[in-house]
Amino acid sequence: MTKYTLDINGASRTVDVAPDTPLLWVLRDTLDLVGTKFACGVGQCGSCTVHLDGVPARSCTTPVSTVGRKRVTTIEGLDAKTSHPLQQAWQELDVPQCGYCQSGQIMTAAALLKENPNPSDEEIEAAMAGNLCRCGTYTRIKAGIHHAVALATPAKGRK
C-alpha cells in the first residue's frame, strides 16, 4: 500500500492503496464516488471516463500511481450544481435508458464541447466512438450534444 494525494474534483484527497490500483476503483471503493462506472475493465467501452487535466481518460486502465498531480474530474465534479449544459440536455431530451454508460458519455461529450463548442454530426461520432451504449441511446446522445450546444448559446437555447 502506498499513500497518494490526489486532486479530485478540486479537493485534495489522500488515499492509501496498492500502486497498480486503477483510478476507477480508487474512486468507487476508496472515495465512494460511484458515478464513474465499471463495465469492461480494459478501456474498451468508455463507461469509466473521467477527465485528467481536462482530457478524457479511461479510469479503469489508469493506475493510481500514474495520476500524480493531474486534476481528476469525475461526473460528480463536472458542475457544482449539476447544471452543465449536457446534464440539462440529457434530462430535457430524456436520453438515458438504463443509464449505466451515461456518466462516461457525458464526460467524453463535455471534453469534446470544451475543444469544439459546436461540433458537427461527424465530429460527434468521431469523439464519441469509444463510448458504447448497450441500450442504444445513441440517437438521443447525439441530439443531446446538439441540444447542449444550444443551451450553452443563450440566443439559440432560450426562447
Add this chain to the structure above:
Amino acid sequence: MKPISKPKKPGRREFLRNTALAGGGLILGCYWDSAALAATAVVDAPAGPGATAFEPNAFIRISPEGVVTLVSKQPEIGQGIKTSLPMVIAEQLEVDWRDVVIVQGDLHTRYGSQSAGGSRSTPTNYEPFHLLGATARTMLVAAAAKVWGVPVGQCYAAHSAVHHRESKRTLGYGQLAGEAAAVLVPAAATVVLKDPKDYKLLGKRIGGVDNAAVVSGKPLFGIDVRLPGMLYATYEKCPVFGGKVVTANLEAVKALPGVRDVLVIEGTANLNGLMPGVAIVADSTWAAMSARRQLRVDWDEGRAASHSWDGFVAQASALRGKPGTSVLRNDGDVDAAMSAAAQRIEAFYQYPFISHASFEPQNCTAWFKEGVMELWAPTQNPAYGQHLVAATLGLAQDKIIVHILRSGGGFGRRLSADYMVEAAAIARRVAAPVKLTWSREDDLRHDHYRAGGFHHLRGGLDAGGRLVAWHNHFVSFGNRVVRDGASELQLGPGAALNGDEFPGRWIKNCRLEQTPLECGIPMGPWRAPGSNVYAWVFQSFIDELAAAARRDQLQFRLELLGDREIMPGTGERGISFDVGRMRRVLAEVAQRAGWGKKVFAKGRGMGIAFQFSHRGYVAQVAEVSVSKDGKLTVDRVVVVADVGSQIVNLSGAENQVQGSVIDALGTLMFQELDIVKGRIVQSNFHDYPMIGMADIPKKIDIHFLQTNYPVTGLGEPAFPPLAPAVCNAIYAAIGKRVRQLPLARTDLRWA
C-alpha cells in the same frame, strides 16, 4: 425529437429505500453509507399509530405535509417502468407530476408479481394501477365532502387538492390525509376512472425519474451499493460450464495483500443455478481482482468439454433431409404439395449463441446475519432470486430479504439469479456484508445465452406465385436435466418453436419439425426470446419466396396473411393472432415509408418485415445503402407499432423503440460467440463488439397506431422485425441473401 418538460430536480428521497414494515406505515430508510450523501439522506418521520398519513394501499402514501410518495414495484432495468407505472397512478390520483416522489419497492408479497420480463410489466399492471390511483382519489374527495358537509358530487380533485365547485373552497391532499385515512376503501366497481380524453399525463413525454441521479453520478445501481464494513468478492468458475473444483492454491491466495478469505463453493448441478467455483473475499474490489490473477485451480471439466460450435454446425448440417425428433405441426400433405409445386426453394439459416452483455456486470451484495439473508441486487426477477437462494442454501424463503436495485441493463439476463445465489453462498460463510462483482470476462463467459439455431427450410410456390407448402426442420439446443428421476433434454428459452409461430397456421401444407442438440451451455431468455431470431429466419425466407415468385414483398405478405380478422391459436398453448391489426400496421408502415413508390439504383434498397411479439404488432421498413466495397449504411428505419389504446409515456416508448432498432442492428451486424472445448472464446468488447454511434440508422421514424386494444409493453416487440427488414433491404439493394448471422459473415461487396 422535441425537448420534453423538464423532470423535477433530484428529490432528497430518491436515494432512499423503503423497507417492508407491517402495520407502522411506510418507513424510509437509508442504506447508503456515503459521505457524499449524508447531507441529503433524510428519513421520513415514521408515522406513529393512527398517524395522519393517508395510505390507501401499498403503493400510495400522502403525508400530512402533502408529499405524495408512490412505490414502483417493478424492477427498473432501463425500460422506464419506474416512470411509466407511477404515471398511471398520478394520472388517476390527480396529482401534479412534479409533486410526486417515487421510491423503488423491495420484494414483498403485498405488491403482487414483481418480475420484469416478457414485456409483461405494463399489460399486467396497467389497469390495476388506474384503479389504485382512482380509489385513492375517490377517498380524498369523500374526505373533503365530509369536512365541508357537502355532497360528494359537488367536489372534484385536481392538482393534488379537492375543490368544492360551489364555494370555491379547496383542501390540499396533505390537509385531507388524516380524514381520508378514515374513509372506507370503496368497492372497485364504484370507483370512476377518468375518461382518457381528460388525461393530462399519459401519452406525454416524461423524463425518467432517475435521470437527475444518472447525470450527476449518484449511487443508483446494484453495483453502487455500499454497506458499513462491507467486503468485496470475486468468483472464479470453470471455463467449461459446470466443471468442478479439484484443487486450488487456496493458502497462497489467502496470503495475498487485502485478501480476507478464499472459499471453495461446491455448487449444484443446475446449469442456471449455483455453479462450483472459488470465491476470493477481500478488502476492496481491486484486491480481490488482483488476487484472482494468482489463483490456480485444477478443474474437473466434465463432459461439456467436448462441445464446440463447429461440431454443432456439422451436426445440424447433417440433419438436412432427415426427420426431426418431434413434429410441431403437420397440416395437409407437404410432400405432395412440394412435388406438385411450380417452384421449390430451399435454404439453410443459422445464427450463433450470443450474450446479453448488460453494461453493469452481474453483481449482488449479500449480508447473512442472525439467520437472515439480506440481498441487494440489480434483478429483473427478485422472487425467483429469493426462491433460488432458499432452495440452494436450504434457507426458509421468509428469511431472505431482497432489495431491488436499478439494473444497468437487463435484456433478460437478470431474470436469472445465478449471481444472487453466488453472493448468498459466499456471504453465508463470511461475517460481514459482501459485494460480489463479476468481471466483464465472467459476464461474457458465464452468461445464460441466447441459444444459437439452424433452420432447414423448404417452400413451394404454385404457378400463380402463391405459397402452397412450407417445411421447416429447426435444429436447436437443449440441456440434459433429470426430472422425476428421468433424464431429458430441456430446450433452452427461445430455443423451442411454437407450432403456431407465423407462418404456421397460414399455409395449407405445413410441416414443422424440431431436433434439439444436447449442449452443456446455460441458456436464458434474451430480449424477445424466440421472436428475436424467428422473425429474421421466417421473414427472410418469405422474402426469398416472394422474390422467386417475382411478387411485390408487401403484397405477397398481405396475401399470405389473408382476409380473416383473427387467427385462433391451436390447442391449449396456441396464441391467437389478430391478423387485422397486423394488416393495418403493415399498411401504415408501407404508406409512411413510401413502399413501392421509390426507385433505387443498385446498391440501395428497401426491405419489409413484421412480427407479432410479446403482444405487440410491429412492422418495419428499412432503407439501406451498400457500397461496392460492402459497407452497409442503414439510411432509414420506419417503425409502426400497435401496442394498444394508450402510450403511457411517449418519451419512454420512443426510447424503447429507438433502442430496440439500434440493439437489433448491432446484434445483426456483429454479435456471435464461438465455442471451443466447451468454453466461450470471446472475453470482452474487443472480440465481442457492440454497435457504436457511427453505425446506427441515419433516421428512425416511429409511429404508434392508437387502437382499442389493451395496453401492452414495449421492451421487446420492436426488436424482432429489424434484422429481416435490413437483410431484405440488402437483397433488394445488391441481390445477396443473408442466411447466416452475424452480418459480418456475409461478403456484401458487389460490382
